[in-house]
Amino acid sequence: MKNFIIAYDIADKISLPKVRKIAYSYALGGQKSAVEAPLNLKLMKSLVQELDKIIKKDDKINIISVTKNPILLGKAKQTLFENNGIIIV
Numbered sequence: 001m002k003n004f005i006i007a008y009d010i011a012d013k014i015s016l017p018k019v020r021k022i023a024y025s026y027a028l029g030g031q032k033s034a035v036e037a038p039l040n041l042k043l044m045k046s047l048v049q050e051l052d053k054i055i056k057k058d059d060k061i062n063i064i065s066v067t068k069n070p071i072l073l074g075k076a077k078q079t080l081f082e083n084n085g086i087i088i089v
Contacts, residue, residue: 003066007034011058
């Protein structure tokens with residue numbers, strides 16, 4: 001597993017709650033339109049397929065891989081993955 005940020009800007013008010021529900025179903029947590037999600041290849045494919053069915057041409061979704069050494073500020077903590085488990089450092 002690898003950690004990703006799912007950031008979305010959804011123009012359609014009907015699609016927005018659907019996208020939010022899907023994003024949060026994969027997430028450890030987040031705020032408004034950006035969530036942190038541990039994903040492997042299977043989960044990533046599933047997430048992309050679900051989101052692709054809902055979004056419109058004016059919508060924007062970025063799925064960004066978190067680097068090994070992210071810059072963490074405030075209460076932010078790095079999420080590590082070991083033996084298919086999640087460790088919050």
